[in-house]
Amino acid sequence: KAGVTQTPRYLIKTRGQQVTLSCSPISGHRSVSWYQQTPGQGLQFLFEYFSETQRNKGNFPGRFSGRQFSNSRSEMNVSTLELGDSALYLCASSLIQQSRNEQFFGPGTRLTVL
Amino acid sequence: DQQVKQNSPSLSVQEGRISILNCDYTNSMFDYFLWYKKYPAEGPTFLISISSIKDKNEDGRFTVFLNKSAKHLSLHIVPSQPGDSAVYFCAASGNAGGTSYGKLTFGQGTILTVHP
Numbered sequence: 001k002a003g004v005t006q007t008p009r010y011l012i013k014t015r016g017q018q019v020t021l022s023c024s025p026i027s028g029h030r031s032v033s034w035y036q037q038t039p040g041q042g043l044q045f046l047f048e049y050f051s052e053t054q055r056n057k058g059n060f061p062g063r064f065s066g067r068q069f070s071n072s073r074s075e076m077n078v079s080t081l082e083l084g085d086s087a088l089y090l091c092a093s094s095l096i097q098q099s100r101n102e103q104f105f106g107p108g109t110r111l112t113v114l
Numbered sequence: 115d116q117q118v119k120q121n122s123p124s125l126s127v128q129e130g131r132i133s134i135l136n137c138d139y140t141n142s143m144f145d146y147f148l149w150y151k152k153y154p155a156e157g158p159t160f161l162i163s164i165s166s167i168k169d170k171n172e173d174g175r176f177t178v179f180l181n182k183s184a185k186h187l188s189l190h191i192v193p194s195q196p197g198d199s200a201v202y203f204c205a206a207s208g209n210a211g212g213t214s215y216g217k218l219t220f221g222q223g224t225i226l227t228v229h230p
Contacts, residue, residue, distance in 0.1 A: 004157070006157075031215075031216050033216050033217065033218070035218075035220075042220060042221075042222050042223065043158075043203065043205075043218075043220040044220075045217045045218060045219070048214065048216035048217055050216065055214065055216055056214045056216050056217045058217070088155065090157050090158070092157075092218075094215070094216065096215050096216060101146050101163070101207060101215040102148060102160050102163055103148075103160070103218060104160055105150075105157035105158045105159070105160075106157050107156055107157050108155070108156065108157050110155060
């Protein structure tokens with residue numbers, strides 16, 4: 001089974017621009033979660049999508065948004081980029097079953113904002 | 115408010131010996147715990163998990179212990195190998211009181227170095 005894939009792997013943007021990141025979950029997984037990793041804040045939860053609906057949201061400003069498509073693929077968008085948005089953005093997929101709640105992560109997208 | 119804490123930023127162990135990584139949590143609504151291994155600029159790799167209905171789970175060289183009363187979990191790696199050198203994160207999730215299985219709360223990580 002193919003793992004979680006994320007595109008692009010690397011991005012360089014300038015302040016004020018917007019960016020869209022893409023995530024394809026493991027086949028059969030319907031839950032997709034997004035995380036931001038920075039040296040200062042560690043791994044922080046952004047949001048989770050399940051069956052095309054946002055089910056949970058972390059403590060991030062409204063500039064961070066996402067969506068999920070009917071095939072479970074997900075995108076996240078960051079508008080009006082700030083220098084502090086430079087980070088590794090990770091996507092994870094999960095079955096979210098009663099006894100199996102492991103999340104499996106993709107390789108991440110490294111975003112650099114100049 | 116850091117709900118999941120890994121108080122040891124680093125751990126150094128000799129090859130063949132046991133590595134013990136510790137994690138504490140404060141939110142009593144967490145009932146599912148996971149350990150991940152991570153290399154720089156890569157996504158975390160799932161290692162092992164444990165539900166709160168158990169106090170121990172084993173998978174090969176990895177064993178996770180959960181002490182619910184102390185809100186403490188630990189990961190034991192036996193024997194440790196140089197290839198185990200990485201950053202280890204514990205994470206927690208739940209299904210009540212504001213927690214969700216779709217939302218992992220991570221500790222800050224422990225850098226494990228296994229010397230040959």
